[in-house]
Amino acid sequence: MTNLLEANTDLPQNLSAEHAVISCCLLQGNSDAYDSISRILKSEDFYSFQHQLAFQGIADLANDGQPVDEIHLVEKLKVNNSIDEVGGVAGIFGLTEGAETTTSIKHYAGIVKEKSNLRKLHRSYRLAAEQAASEQLPASDIQGAVESDLGDDISSGAGIEKISTSVEILKDEFQQMKDGTFVKDVVRTHIPHLDEKLGMGGIGAGEVCIVAAPTSCGKSAVAINIALRAAKADAVPTCIFSFEMPQKQIARRMIQTLSGVNLRQIEENVASTAKVKAVTAANETLSTLPIYTVHSVQGADDLKSQIRILVRKHGVKLVVIDYLQLIPFGNKLGKTEGISAISHKIKQIAVELGIGILLLAQVNREGAKRESGLSLYDLKDSGDIENDADAVVLMWPKGGDVESAKKVDAVGPYTELQYSVAKNREGERDVRGIFKLYHCVGIIK
Secondary structure, eight states: OOOTTTOOOOOSOOHHHHHHHHHHHHHSBSSHHHHHHTTTOOGGGOSSHHHHHHHHHHHHHHHHTOOBSHHHHHHHHHHTTOTGGGTHHHHHHHHTTTOSOSTTHHHHHHHHHHHHHHHHHHHHHHHHHHHHHHTOSOHHHHHHHHHHHHHTTSOOOOOOOOTHHHHHHHHHHHHHHHHTOOOOSEEOOSOHHHHHHSTTSSEETTOEEEEEEOTTSSHHHHHHHHHHHHHHHHOOOEEEEESSSOHHHHHHHHHHHHHTOOTHHHHTTOOOHHHHHHHHHHHHHHHHSOEEEEOOOSSHHHHHHHHHHHHHHHOOOEEEEEOGGGSOOOSSSOHHHHHHHHHHHHHHHHHHHTOEEEEEEEBOHHHHHOTTOOOGGGBSSOTHHHHHOSEEEEEEEGGGOTTTTEEEOSSOEEEEEEEEEEEETTSOOSEEEEEEEETTTTEEO
16 A cells, blocks of 8 residues: 555645635625635635735735725735736736636635645644654654644634524523423532532533632642542543642542541551541542543643543543643743733633633732732732633632631531632622631542
């Protein structure tokens, strides 16, 4: 069998379709035809360099609010010093020939986009094959690069839908509500007083719920409890992106939470037979739960790529990110801009993949010391964190001090943590509650 990467064949292309797209764009003298496909096609999707330049000129005219016709395109390309590269005035007027109506422009654009996607696949996989043959990079790095390279590019251009699509879905849901068979597309936290306050009764599909707290105040414990309960009670496939704890440490915490036993008692050989059995049972239970962990990402694009893989391969519906400020954003942006960019990307991931994201974040030191509690202004590094979130849960020790918030009840010692649902897109905001964090076993009540 001939190796496709080595075969001496032309790359996928359809110059006739490219010509037809440009001809349609210039037919009516306005930007209507271009606007109908601008979300689908970019100039780099064209194989012919002449067509690339012509389409970019059309885009420039449309974006500038100028007439989109051959005369204005000629002048635009003269200004861009690219008129000769498209064959001069004769070349432009030649591109106007062929189309008598714009009704088929989306069909032509779809052909051009498909050929462009095939070329991108060819280029990306050829590079991956070369890297694999050189054996200089780990297979995971090569796979991640391919996913990142293709993830945002290979698409149908879909995205604009008539609202009647959702109306029909809602009709079905309303009927299910009447029948008593409706099930919300939501991940419950199984912390009853928190689910009651969140607008969707949990973290809805496409939502980002932020839990923000001072350092060492228990936000990781809250996240682990939610992930564990969702996976155990509702079989929700869950992934935890933890940039501070290795998988073994997460598993240890989960086993303590499931068993209600401090594992130090096992290590020190002072645990009762009943507690040993509880830990053994917790081990067995945890090994069967659909929980995955990731402990390193190269940036927001890599994060998106890995989440996409998890959704596709394992059906992940809840993603926990611990925590926002630890995601790399490169050296080109300042910290505030970098955190903002990552926050935007995380929201896009949730909406695009229809998953719930529980995002942990830090608060400023000033807010952490305030006895009256935290506010949205205390979110560290960027106001865009608040803007991108659907719900924000702010958490702090009662009285503003961890030591003074420590108490004991019949269950054992715990830290009393106050929280406020400071933002709640689908429900009431500024509602408060109390978490009890039993720190020896990590249970949240």
